[in-house]
Amino acid sequence: MYSKRSGLVLGFHGCDEDVAKRILNKQDNLCPSHNLYDWLGPGIYFWENSPARAYEFAESLRRNPLKNKNPIISPSVIGAIIDLGNCLDLLEYGMLQVLKTGYNILESAIRKTGKEMPKNKHGKDTDELLLRFLDCYVIKMIHEMRHNNKDLPFDSIRSVFFEGNELYPGSGFKEKNHIQICICNPNCIKGY
Numbered sequence: 001m002y003s004k005r006s007g008l009v010l011g012f013h014g015c016d017e018d019v020a021k022r023i024l025n026k027q028d029n030l031c032p033s034h035n036l037y038d039w040l041g042p043g044i045y046f047w048e049n050s051p052a053r054a055y056e057f058a059e060s061l062r063r064n065p066l067k068n069k070n071p072i073i074s075p076s077v078i079g080a081i082i083d084l085g086n087c088l089d090l091l092e093y094g095m096l097q098v099l100k101t102g103y104n105i106l107e108s109a110i111r112k113t114g115k116e117m118p119k120n121k122h123g124k125d126t127d128e129l130l131l132r133f134l135d136c137y138v139i140k141m142i143h144e145m146r147h148n149n150k151d152l153p154f155d156s157i158r159s160v161f162f163e164g165n166e167l168y169p170g171s172g173f174k175e176k177n178h179i180q181i182c183i184c185n186p187n188c189i190k191g192y
Contacts, residue, residue, distance in 0.1 A: 008190065011046025011082045011181050014058030017074035024078065024192055032186075037121075037131040040157040040182035041139030044189070048158070048179040051077050056176075081190045082181065085155030088142065091179070102142035109141075128163060143184070155185035 013030060022028035034042045047053045058075035065071045089095050110117050118137045123130030139157065146153055164175030183189060 009082050011080045012051040012054035013046050013078050014054040016072045017076035020076040020078040037133050038136050039132045043182035043184045046181045085188050088154040088157045090159035102138045106141040155188050157182040
């Protein structure tokens with residue numbers, strides 16, 4: 001099993017045009033997300049090789065301003081050159097076992113407190129699990145385990161998500177399938 005991928009990937013981040021300009025002019029940095037429902041835990045999110053999906057996301061936030069702390073006036077996309085570094089790559093079979101171990105440890109810890117396990121929840125007017133409270137806690141547990149064991153921290157997390165309606169009747173493909181990258185270590189971003 002390996003966690004260091006060779007080569008660079010292109011990631012795309014949907015945001016407001018003013019944010020994109022500040023980043024490109026080196027006046028600001030992308031801020032990590034710290035929502036309790038983030039799909040891959042805390043970090044800076046990118047769509048791998050999909051500027052169109054990043055734009056669609058920014059456009060959806062423009063249409064639904066209450067879903068974002070900072071309103072998007074003019075949707076834009078910023079591309080990044082990313083070295084995933086030490087990556088929790090959930091497209092790699094062995095890494096799924098790391099995720100499962102994180103869940104087992106979280107479940108044991110929560111059971112001892114008598115509290116209820118966090119749950120992933122459907123988004124408004126959809127059957128999709130868009131609010132990933134459980135997954136976020138599991139990934140936070142993995143980060144904590146690695147820290148406590150003095151293991152090398154994960155710089156990034158990468159996973160595939162099947163999202164949206166069937167692409168066509170009976171399809172195994174969805175309208176918004178994508179690979180999401182969560183950057184935990186901003187030094188993985190080599191340039192924009």
